[in-house]
Each structure stands twice: as structure tokens, then as C-alpha cells.
Amino acid sequence: xxxxxxxxxxxxxxxxxxxxxxxxxxxxxxxxxxxxxxxxxxxxxxxxxxxxxxxxxxxxxxxxxxxxxxxxxxxxxxxxxxxxxxxxxxxxxxxxxxxxxxxxxxxxxxxxxxxxxxxxxxxxxxxxxxxxxxxxxxxxxxxxxxxxxxxxxxxxxxxxxxxxxxxxxxxxxxxxxxxxxxxxxxxxxxxxxxxxxxxxxxxxxxxxxxxxxxxxxxxxxxxxxxxxxxxxxxxxxxxxxxxxxxxxxxxxxxxxxxxxxxxxxxxxxxxxxxxxxxxxxxxxxxxxxxxxxxxxxxxxxxxxxxxxxxxxxxxxxxxxxxxxxxxxxxxxxxxxxxxxxxxxxxxxxxxxxxxxxxxxxxxxxxxxxxxxxxxxxxxxxxxxxxxxxxxxxxxxxxxxxxxxxxxxxxxxx
Numbered sequence: 539x540x541x542x543x544x545x546x547x548x549x550x551x552x553x554x555x556x557x558x559x560x561x562x563x564x565x566x567x568x569x570x571x572x573x574x575x576x577x578x579x580x581x582x583x584x585x586x587x588x589x590x591x592x593x594x595x596x597x598x599x600x601x602x603x604x605x606x607x608x609x610x611x612x613x614x615x616x617x618x619x620x621x622x623x624x625x626x627x628x629x630x631x632x633x634x635x636x637x638x639x640x641x642x643x644x645x646x647x648x649x650x651x652x653x654x655x656x657x658x659x660x661x662x663x664x665x666x667x668x669x670x671x672x673x674x675x676x677x678x679x680x681x682x683x684x685x686x687x688x689x690x691x692x693x694x695x696x697x698x699x700x701x702x703x704x705x706x707x708x709x710x711x712x713x714x715x716x717x718x719x720x721x722x723x724x725x726x727x728x729x730x731x732x733x734x735x736x737x738x739x740x741x742x743x744x745x746x747x748x749x750x751x752x753x754x755x756x757x758x759x760x761x762x763x764x765x766x767x768x769x770x771x772x773x774x775x776x777x778x779x780x781x782x783x784x785x786x787x788x789x790x791x792x793x794x795x796x797x798x799x800x801x802x803x804x805x806x807x808x809x810x811x812x813x814x815x816x817x818x819x820x821x822x823x824x825x826x827x828x829x830x831x832x833x834x835x836x837x838x839x840x841x842x843x844x845x846x847x848x849x850x851x852x853x854x855x856x857x858x859x860x861x862x863x864x865x866x867x868x869x870x871x872x873x874x875x876x877x878x879x880x881x882x883x884x885x886x887x888x889x890x891x892x893x894x895x896x897x898x899x900x901x902x903x904x905x906x907x908x909x910x911x912x913x914x915x916x917x918x919x920x921x922x923x924x925x926x927x928x929x930x931x932x933x934x935x936x937x938x939x940x941x942x943x944x945x946x947x948x949x950x951x
Contacts (some may be wrong), residue, residue, distance in 0.1 A: 549745075551591035555652040557645070558603055558634055559589035565624075566749050567721040569671035569709035570678060574654045576746030578624055579661060579712065581768065582723035585621040586632070592644050597650060599642050606640035606649060609633070630656045656721075661713040666772040667694050667767035667828070668753075672803075672837060676793060680800055683792040683875060687805060689813055699780035702757040707750045707836030710774065724748045727767040729774060733759050744836065752836070755779045782817040782866065783809045790864050790873040792844075799828065799844045799875045804864035806840065815840070817928065819864050823899035824872055826860025831895045840864075844845035844875075848896035851882050861899060 546702050551559050554574050565584040567576050578584070602618045603609070609616040610633050624630065636649035654915040670691045694699070694713075700706065710729060712720040727742040729751050741763060744750040755761055755777050763774040786809040792802035806817040816838040827848040833841035846858065855878055862873045 541570055551593060553634065553652045553654045555650055555947045556593055557591055557652050558607065558654070559591055559598070560632070560654045561587040561589070563587070563720070564724040564748070565721050566709070566724050567719055568674070568711065569669055569749060569764060570674045575657065576655075576716065576721055577657045577659050577718060578721040579723070579768065580624060580627060580658055582624050582721065582726065583621055583659070584624060584656070585619065586616055587618060588634075590642065592642070594648075595644060597936055603634070605828060606637055606642060606645070607634040607652070608637055610635070624656070624658045627658050627660060630658060632656075659714070659720060661768045661770060664770070664772060665694075666767075666773055666774045667711055667712050667713060668698070669711045671709055672833070672841065680793040680795050681801075683794060683873070686791060687789065689805070689807075689811075692813055696812070697778045698753070699778050699812055699814050700753070700755045701782050701814065701816035701818075701830035701838075702755055702759070702779045704838055705752055705754040705836070706816060706838055707744050707752055709749050710751060712767070715816075719879075722767055727765060729763065729765050731761045731763040731777075733761045734899045738764075750836065753777065757781075763945075780808070780814050782806075784816065785814055785817055785866055785869060788819070788866050788869045788871045790862060790871045792862060792875060794871050794877065797877055798846055799860070801833065801841065802862055802864070802873065803842075804840045804866070804944040805870065806866060806869075817866050819866050822863045822865070823897045823902075824863050825899035825901050825903075826858065826875070827896060827898045827902065828860050828862075829895045830892040846877070846879060847893040847894065848898075849892070850890040852879055853881055855880055861901075882942060 550571070551557050552571065552573055553560060560572070560574075562572065562584045565578060565582050567573075567578075569787040588603040588607070588609060589598055590600045590606055591597075591598045600606075604618055611622075611630065616632060634652040634654075636651070640646040640649065649674045672849045673691045710727065712722050714720050730738040731741050732738045733756070738909070741888075742752045744752060753763075753775075757779055759779045761777040763777065765772045785806045787807045789805045789807070790802055791805065792799065794800055802821075804817075804821075806819065806820045807813045808814055817840060819839045821842045823830070829847045831843050832839065833843050842862075844862070848860070857876065857878050860875045862875060864871055865871075
């Protein structure tokens with residue numbers, strides 16, 4: 539499955555042979571991955587967009603596939619941008635047949651018959667819930683740096699204990715009685731909230747991203763959220779204002795993208811072990827040197843993106859190590875990262891420049907200023923916590939993908 543360097547996140551082929559990327563908007567399934575053989579709610583609208591993939595080189599050859607494949611449903615041609623209402627129960631199959639004269643020699647000889655399936659299902663016995671898409675992306679695509687806690691993704695019936703004044707964003711999933719996601723039409727669903735028993739109001743969406751909703755809470759407030767679709771009003775979420783001062787413990791989990799450190803999350807819990815979301819966690823390094831920066835796109839400070847972009851590339855395999863620290867008031871936790879950096883296949887003609895968001899551990903052995911001392915690093919960075927908003931060089935495209943704990947390669951589709 540392909541890795542791509544796109545601002546909106548990684549893209550992958552999601553047909554059975556992974557040759558085509560099928561996008562069905564406004565039909566929405568998940569903020570992480572839209573697989574073939576998905577279920578979709580009766581009466582939803584699907585619009586078809588097809589991107590051609592280069593599976594071998596793991597990238598997108600063309601934003602549409604019309605030059606290389608013909609798409610049909612029951613023998614009827616489907617064109618880029620066509621829309622249809624899913625008004626019949628049962629299976630719906632999009633068939634892709636290779637065309638002669640494909641202008642992309644990278645894949646022209648390897649294209650085979652492919653398909654994407656949708657099972658149209660009725661409503662009833664559905665529930666709604668926020669999708670923890672950062673964590674689901676994590677579990678899908680990267681490698682765990684350690685054991686994962688059971689509450690990495692809170693239980694569906696757990697209230698969201700959110701720090702007042704912090705805004706986070708979530709997609710909304712529909713789940714059937716079998717526990718499987720059901721795709722739904724983004725133009726048909728309405729998410730609402732009532733705070734402290736007051737009148738309901740529509741939950742705001744993220745500008746230009748119809749599949750994500752903004753969630754916040756004020757001091758001392760309690761919010762009940764519902765989701766209305768197809769004439770049914772479903773419970774969505776309960777949000778409880780929970781000050782960061784109620785935190786009693788903090789735990790760091792971290793992961794690798796391939797062989798390199800990629801990101802971390804600090805899980806903050808209250809005295810009863812419930813997760814508190816949105817706490818103002820501060821990130822730093824005890825040892826080592828890495829680029830640290832905030833995870834943008836509606837993620838709270840518990841997350842940090844990491845890159846080994848501070849030291850020059852080695853001339854031979856070089857083991858590296860860092861100790862990451864998350865702190866919230868008097869609470870802190872540390873996590874050790876170990877990895878090996880290989881020399882580049884081809885030497886760059888440009889001189890090495892470390893990222894501006896580099897952080898040096900206060901106890902790094904070769905720190906010329908000594909443990910815990912500031913030094914004049916100039917463009918190399920600092921030995922303080924990363925400045926919010928500081929650039930992470932070539933990793934900026936990954937800020938919406940987030941981080942993860944299982945080896946994998948792309949997300950979103």
C-alpha cells in the first residue's frame with residue numbers, strides 16, 4: 539500500500555487489487571480508510587472519483603483513472619464525478635476494466651480487472667459515536683514502541699472528559715448491531731448538542747472538512763450530543779468539563795513510522811483512572827536530539843510529532859537513542875526511543891540543515907554546555923521544549939495523518 543507526500547494525508551488504493559483509489563463523498567465511512575465491501579445506508583448519495591495508483595512505487599500516478607480503466611456498474615459506464623442515490627438494498631459493484639493505450643508505462647502492463655463493492659443496508663439498530671481517527675490511524679499504520687493501554691481509545695459508553703476551553707475535532711461513525719461501520723451521507727446527518735439541559739444547537743463542522751465536527755466545553759458545563767439521520771435521533775456523545783487540575787497520572791505511548799520515531803501521545807488520567815482529554819502537556823527531551831512539534835488539525839497538546847531531523851545523516855549504520863518527557867504540573871512520564879539510521883543511498887549536494895524545531899535533551903552526554911545548561915545552538919535548535927507551530931520540515935504533510943503503533947503505510951481514502 540502506497541505512501542504519498544500529500545498535505546491532506548496519505549492516499550492508498552482501496553479497490554480489491556489496490557490499483558484504484560475510490561472516493562465516494564458525500565458518502566462517508568471513516569476518517570482513516572474506506573475499504574471495498576463497506577456497508578452504506580439506504581438513501582445515501584455517492585459521488586464517484588477514481589485515482590490511479592502506482593502500487594509498486596507507492597504513489598498516485600493520476601488524480602483520475604479514466605485514461606487507463608473503464609468503470610462500470612452492472613455494465614453501465616460510470617464517469618468521474620457521476621453521482622447516484624443508493625435507493626436499492628443489496629450489493630452494488632463498481633467494475634474496473636483496463637483500457638488499451640494507458641499513458642503510464644509504470645502500470646500499463648500490470649493493470650488487471652479490479653472492483654469496489656458496496657452493500658446497501660437499511661437503517662435501524664444503529665448507533666453513532668465519535669471516531670478517534672488519530673488513534674485508529676495509529677493502530678493501522680505504524681509500529682508500537684511499547685505495550686498499548688486498554689484505554690488508548692475510550693469505550694463507546696465513556697463520557698468525553700474534556701478540559702474546558704480546549705477545542706478538538708472528531709469524525710462521526712454510524713455503527714450497526716454487528717459492530718460494523720455503516721457509511722452515511724454527509725449532507726443528510728445533523729449533529730447537535732445541548733449544554734446543561736439548554737436548547738439544542740447544531741454542532742459546528744470544521745471549515746472545508748465536512749466530515750469533522752468541532753467539540754468544546756465551558757467550565758463546569760455538561761453537554762449531551764445527538765446525531766439525527768433518516769428520521770432517527772441517536773445518542774452521539776456525553777461531554778463533561780474536566781479541569782486539568784484533576785489529573786492524577788500521565789503515561790506516554792510512542793511509535794515508529796518504519797524504523798524511525800514518529801510521534802507520541804501522553805494519556806492523562808484522573809484519580810479514578812478516567813482519561814482526561816485536552817490537558818496542556820509540555821513535551822521535552824531528557825536525552826538525545828529530535829525535532830518536536832504540535833500535531834495540528836484539531837489535536838490537543840497531548841500529542842507531539844517527532845522526527846530525527848537534527849543530526850547529519852551517518853556514513854554507516856548508526857544507532858540512536860532519545861528519552862522523551864511529557865509533563866503536566868508535577869506529573870511527568872518518560873519514554874525511551876531507540877532506532878538505527880542508515881546512510882542515504884545517494885549523497886545530497888546540499889549541506890545538512892537541522893530543523894528549526896530541534897530539541898536537545900538536557901542530559902545529552904555530548905552537550906558541550908553540560909547537563910541542564912543552555913547553549914548557543916544557533917540554527918541547530920535549542921535545549922528547550924519545541925515552540926508551538928514551529929516547522930517540521932518535510933514532515934508537515936503528516937500532521938493530519940497523526941502517528942501510530944503498528945507498521946503500515948498509508949491512510950485516508
